Amino acid sequence: MSKYLADENGYYGAFGGAFIPEMLYPNTEELRVNYLEIMERDSFQKEFKYLLKDYVGRPTPLYYAQRLSDTYGTKIYLKREDLCHTGAHKVNNTIGQILMAKALGKKRIIAETGAGQHGVATATVCALMGIECVIYMGEIDISRQAPNVARMKLLGATVRDATSGSKTLKDATNEAIRDWINNPVDTHYIIGSVVGPHPYPDMVARFQSVISEETKKQLLEKEGTENPTHVIACVGGGSNAAGQFYHYLDREEVNIIAVEAAGKGVHSGESAATSALGKVGIIHGSKTLLMQTVDGQITEPYSISAGLDYPGIGPMHAHLYSSKRAQFVSITDAEAMAAGKRLSELEGIIPAIETAHAFAVLEHQKFQSDDIIVFNCSGRGDKDLQTYIDYFEL
Amino acid sequence: MSKYLADENGYYGAFGGAFIPEMLYPNTEELRVNYLEIMERDSFQKEFKYLLKDYVGRPTPLYYAQRLSDTYGTKIYLKREDLCHTGAHKVNNTIGQILMAKALGKKRIIAETGAGQHGVATATVCALMGIECVIYMGEIDISRQAPNVARMKLLGATVRDATSGSKTLKDATNEAIRDWINNPVDTHYIIGSVVGPHPYPDMVARFQSVISEETKKQLLEKEGTENPTHVIACVGGGSNAAGQFYHYLDREEVNIIAVEAAGKGVHSGESAATSALGKVGIIHGSKTLLMQTVDGQITEPYSISAGLDYPGIGPMHAHLYSSKRAQFVSITDAEAMAAGKRLSELEGIIPAIETAHAFAVLEHQKFQSDDIIVFNCSGRGDKDLQTYIDYFEL
Amino acid sequence: MSKRISELFDTDKKLVSIYFTAGFPKLNDTVKIIEKLEKSGVDLVEIGLPFSDPLADGPTIQESSTKALHNGITTELLFEQLFNIRQKVKIPLIIMGYFNPVMQFGVEAFCQQCEDIGIDALILPDLPLREYQLHYKEIFNRHGLDLIYLITPQTPEERIRAIDQMSNSFIYMVSSSSTTGAKAGFSEENQEYFKRVEEMKLKNPTLVGFGISDKNSFDQATSHSQGAIIGSAFIKHIENKGIDQIPSFVLNLRHE
Amino acid sequence: MSKRISELFDTDKKLVSIYFTAGFPKLNDTVKIIEKLEKSGVDLVEIGLPFSDPLADGPTIQESSTKALHNGITTELLFEQLFNIRQKVKIPLIIMGYFNPVMQFGVEAFCQQCEDIGIDALILPDLPLREYQLHYKEIFNRHGLDLIYLITPQTPEERIRAIDQMSNSFIYMVSSSSTTGAKAGFSEENQEYFKRVEEMKLKNPTLVGFGISDKNSFDQATSHSQGAIIGSAFIKHIENKGIDQIPSFVLNLRHE
Ligand SMILES: Cc1ncc(COP(=O)(O)O)c(C=O)c1O
C-alpha cells in the first residue's frame, strides 16, 4: 500500500477520516463497507471501462504541445481531459459513482456544484441511467452560471438553490449533506471531488486514477518511459490532481506540483490558496487543511475560477503538502488568465480557468530542456467564456 | 471510382464543377492540381492522422445508445463527433486544410462562418500552427453568436464583419471569397463544408471521410458487420453527412438518410429545406440545388440552427438526392428542439441543434427491431444553450 | 457521569431540554436565556456554540448561528459569558457544537474551560466515535465531561448497544434521520423506532431530539423516552416573540 | 465578332467603357443612363444584371445590385426596358452578370432576347471556360453573341494565349487580382503586368477593368491597352450626384 493513499480508516497520514454526524453514519458506512468490493467486481470494471471508452471518449490523448514546448524550452504534454464528454475530468467520477449507486440499489442521486461542471456531469450520468437527480447549487452561483444551470435542467435534473450562508459551493455542499441525512436509504450522494468523509476521497481518487494510468502507457509509447519528470495539476478539491498524480505517488523521481488559486494575491484577503493560508481542521466530514478564522469558522474563499473557489483541499493533498511529497504553487487570477490566453494562442486550446492556473506554473519556474512535463488539461474553457470576455474585453 | 463521388472535373453527376471568376482561377487551380498528390503523401497522412488522434481526440466513439434504442425499439448508435476538440466534426476538415495550406506554402488563412463552429475550428488550427487567421462572419451572426466570436478572438484570430446583403453566412462566404480574390498568392481559404468550387467538396469530403472509416471498423467490432442498415446525418452544407456516408455510398444495402432544416415548415416561407425547395443553380462556385427566386436570386434561408441556415447543399448531396441514393427528410424547428431535449434526457448528451435535426427522424419513421442505425452526432449543444434556454424557458 | 445529569434522570418526569444558539438574538442574551429557561422549569439546556457550516442542522439553527457569528460571538467570548453561570443556574448545561471550533480552541483547553465553568457534557455531532475513543475520551473524562452520542432510526441495534456501553449519561435519540427543524410531528414509523429503542432496555436513558415543536410532538416523543430536546421551534419563538416570552413557550409544552 | 465592337476597336483612341447596374438608382433609369453615356462620348457600355451574391464585385457594386433588386429589377424587366434600345443608341452594349440568373432564365432564351435587342456580348465572370466551351458556346454563337473573358495578373501566359484564341472581340484585363472597387491607382507591378500582356501581342485588344476611378488611373490603365472600364467610381458618382451629372464624370476622365 502506498503511504500516500488512504489507509483502511480513510486516513492519509494525519488527514482524512469521517467526521460525520451519526445521521450520516449508515449512508457512509454502507458505502465504506461495500465500495472496494463493488469496484473490484468484474461486471463493475467492465461497465465502468465501457462507459469511459464509448460514452466519455477515453482514453483522452496525451498531446505533445509543440509550440508551448518551444516557447518554454522544455517538453510539455497535455493530458486532454478537456475532451471528455461534458468538458472536464469530472465525468470520470460521476460515471463511477452512478454505477456504484446502482450496485447499492439507490434510486435517487444528489450532488452539489459550484461552477456547475460537477452538476452537469452528475445530471448527465443520471440521464444516461434514467435515475432521478437533484443538484444543489448556491443561489449566487445559479445566477452567475446560468448556462450550466440550463444544461442540468435540459438533462432532466432538478436544480435546488442553497440559500444559506454565502450561497455558494460550501453551502450547496451543506445542503446536499442535509438532503442525504433526510434521505438515508434510497439516495446516493455523488461528491464531486476528493473531499468529504471517508470513503469518498479514496473512491473518487480511484475513479480518477484512470488519468495517470493512461498517462503511463501513453508516455511510454511516446518517450520510452512511463515517468515524466513533473506532473502538474490544479487543485480545487483536488480530484483532477489526484487522478493525474495517483500512479506516480510512490515514484519519488516524479516531481509533483499542485497548483492552488491565489485569487487577488495569497495575502490579499481574497484568495483560495488553502495550503498557504489554511490550518488543520474539519470540513465536510474530513480532517484536512482549510481556510478558517482563529475561531475555527470556515472562511469564504475567493478565486476568479469557480471550481477552485473552495476553502479546503482533499486530505490526500493535505498529506502530500505536509509530507512535502508535492510542491504547492499559488497562482493569482491575473497569472491564470494570462496563461489561459497563452495556451489558446499557442495551441488552439482554450482551457477552463481552473486548468489555466496549472499552466501558469510555466512562468513561475524554469524547466530543463530534457524535462518531460505532463499537465492535466482538466477542462475546457467553454463554460468560462463570459469570464474571458469580461477580463480581456473581447 | 464511386459513381457518387466527384469525377476529375469535380462533378457529381450533373452537380459540382467550379463556377468561379477568373480572379479565383489560379487559387483553385493550384489547389485542384495539387490536392490529391499532397493528401496522398506519407508525411501528410502521418501528420493528419497524428493530429486527429492526439489533438482532436479521434477515434471518436461509436456509442450504443441504450435508452434511445429502447425507446424507439431499434438499435441506435451515435458516432460521437460531439467529442471532437472544439465541439463538432468541423475540426476534421480544418486540420486537413491547415496541413494542405502549409504544404502549399501559404502564410495566411481565411474562412467564413455562420454559427461560429467552423470559425472556431479554423482559428483553432491556425493557433496550433501559428498562422495568421481572418474569419468572416455576418454582422448579425456576430452579435447573436457572441461566445464563438470571443473564442475566435481568444485564439488570436481577427473576426471581420460582413456587412453586405443579409449580413449572415451567405454574405460572410461572399466576403471571404473576395478576400481570396484580393490575396491570391499567400492566402488559403478554408471552406467549412462540402460546398464551393471544385476541389473543395471533394477535398472536404475526403477529410471528413474518417468518420465512416472509423464507423466501419467500430461497427464490425460491435455488431460483426461494417454495414448498418441506415446512416443518418443532418445537412447544412453537408460535410458531416458526407463524412458519415462516404464509405457507404457504394454499398447500396446501407440506406442513407439526409436531414434538412424545414425551419417553421417547408412551405412556411421560413425554411432551409434546400432539396425540397431548391432548384439547380450556382452558388459559391458550385452547380447544385439551391433556394432561389424564379429570377435566380439566391433567397435567405431560415432555420433555428445557424449551421443549417444555408441556401444550398453540397453537390454530392444534390447528386444523392437526384439519383435517389439518399432519402431526404425535412425537420422543423419544433421537431428538432424536441429531439434535442429527448436525447439530453435519455442519454445525457445535449446535441447541437443542427445535430438534433437528425435525431428527429426517429419520430418520422418507424425502424425495425433488428435495424442498425448510425447517427452522426455531429456536434455538442454547448454553443446552442441560449437557444435551448429561450425555447424551453429553462 | 455528571452528578447534575444523573440526578436529573433520577426522576419520573418527562424532561424538557432546550437548545439555543449562543449569542442570538443579541450577543449578550446567552446568560439571560439560560436563566429564564431554568426559571421556566426547563430541566436541561444545550448551549449551541455557533459554527459557520452546521451541516447537521436545518435552516433555522443555521441562520441563528450566522447571526450570532455576525453579532460577534466567539468560543472565547462564550466562555467569558458563562464565567459565572454556576452562581446563577443549577440545571445541567451542555455545550453543543461542531468539532472544528473545538479543535481550533484546543481540545484540552476547551475541556478545561468547560470544567472551570461547570459544563456537564458536550454534544459534538461530527466527532466520530472512533476518533473520540482513540484521541479524546481520556481528555474529556479527565475534565469530568461526558460526550453525548446520537442514534438515529438507521442506527443498527448492535451499534446502539455499543454506544450505550460507551455512554455515561444519556443518549440523544434523533427522531428521524433528519436535520433539525425538517419535519413536524411524528409518523407511525418514528413511534415504532422510539418503542424499539425503549424495548432494548439500554443502561442509559434517552432524550428525543429533532422535530419537536409543541405539546403534541413533545408528548409523542416522550411516550417511550425520558424527555425531549427542542431546538428550532424555540429559536423561532425567541426570534419572533423575544426572550421575555420564554416562560410561555415552556408552559405551552407541558400544559395545553 | 459583333460588328459594333470590331468597328470600335478599329480606332486609335483610348476607349472609355462604363459599367453600371441596371435598375439603379431608380428602377427605370437603365435606358436613360445608357443614352446619357452615349451622348457623353462613352464608347462602350456594360449593363449590369443585378445578382444577390455578386462575389467578384466589391461593396459599391454589391450595394447597387441590392438596391436595384429592391427596386424590382428582374431579368425579364431588364429586357423589357432594353426593348427599343437600338432605336436610341448605337454604341456596343454588353450585359454583365452572374451565371445563375442566366441559367434560370434559360441560356437559350437569354441569348435570344439579347440578340433581339441588339446586345453585342456578354460578360459572365463565373461561367468557366470549360463549361462555356462544352455547353454554351454554340448557343452564344448562334445568337451572334461574344463571351468576353477575363484575365488577371495571376493568369499564366499559356492560359492567356488560350483565352486569346477562344476570344472573338476583346479581353477584359482585370487590373489586379481584386474585386471591383478594392484599390485606387496602379502600382508598378500592375503596370508591368499591363506591359507584359501588351508585349504578348494578342490577337484581341484588351480593356483594363477594376480600380479605375479618374483621369490619372484611366491614363495609367490605357498606356498599354486600348481602353478601360469604369464601374464602382461611376456608380458612386451617380449615386451622389444623380444621373444628370453623367457628362461631367465622363469629361473628367478624358480632360483634366
Ligand atoms: C476543469 C476543472 N478543473 C479543475 C476543477 C477543480 O476540481 P478538482 O480540484 O476536484 O479537480 C474543476 C471544478 O469544477 C474543473 O471544472
Ligand SMILES: Cc1ncc(COP(=O)(O)O)c(C=O)c1O
Ligand atoms: C454540429 C454541426 N452539425 C452540422 C453542421 C452543418 O454543417 P455540415 O452540413 O457541413 O455538416 C454544423 C455547422 O456549423 C454544425 O456545427
